[in-house]
Amino acid sequence: MxxxxxxxxxxxxxxxxxxxxxxxxxxxxxxxxxxxxxxxxxxxxxxxxxxxxxxxxxxxxxxxxxxxxxxxxxxxxxxxxxxxxxxxxxxxxxxxxxxxxxxxxxxxxxxxxxxxxxxxxPESEKSYLEDFLHADLNGDFLVDVKEIDRVLTNERGLRHMLSSALGMDNIAELAVQWFDSLGGRCS
Structure with a gap:
């Protein structure tokens, strides 16, 4: 109604x-x-x-x-x-x-x-939004493994730094799981 x-x-x-x-x-x-x-x-x-x-x-x-x-x-x-x-x-x-x-x-x-x-x-999460939009290369408001992988490739040293800090090789899949667990939110 x-x-x-x-x-x-x-x-x-x-x-x-x-x-x-x-x-x-x-x-x-x-x-x-x-x-x-x-x-x-x-x-x-x-x-x-x-x-x-x-x-x-x-x-x-x-x-x-x-x-x-x-x-x-x-x-x-x-x-x-x-x-x-x-x-x-x-x-x-x-x-x-x-x-x-x-x-x-x-x-x-x-x-x-x-x-x-x-x-x-919310406006208070604007910095997270800017990071998300930077990663959402095709503009569909979803970040997938390929987009995260491309960001990690473009941001020189980021993949290596995260891999070393977390002791993991597949950082892109970890990031997608993180986004999914938060409902696409970065908080």
């Missing part, structure tokens, strides 16, 4: 809410999600659901997107799905937008936006 609320002019429908007490995304946090943005007539502006390809996950910092999206997603938890109805003044305004998308966004357009939050990295 969905819940609906208004916040600073944005209509927020929570389609799927995780358990109470979860960590909700705050300004400055990095979040990974999938999205679908359309005009009132159904014209797609951007989507993670591309035909004939896998779902495209994207990452953003809350507070760095259009104000309507930031307002509507603040407090959303990992696994949460929200539908937002965003008025023009909190999105593209009274001017038509001809640069951001493949289609022209007419002036005074209300935007319909759906997002599912897949993961959240």
């Amino acid at each position: 969905s819940q609906t609320e208004q916040k600073e002019g944005v209509r927020i429908e929570t389609v799927f809410a995780p358990s109470p007490g979860c960590y909700g995304v705050n300004y400055g946090d990095f979040y990974i999600g999938v999205e679908n943005m359309t005009l009132a007539d159904g014209t797609v502006l951007t989507t993670s659901y591309m035909p004939r390809t896998d779902v495209v996950k994207k990452g953003w910092y809350l507070g760095k997107r259009a104000k309507g999206i930031d307002i509507g997603l603040q407090g959303a938890c990992k696994g949460e799905i929200r539908n937002l109805t965003i008025p023009p003044h909190l999105m593209f305004g009274i001017e038509k937008d001809t640069f951001s998308f493949k289609v022209t966004v007419p002036a005074n357009s209300t935007i319909f936006y759906q997002a599912e939050i897949l993961d959240i990295v």
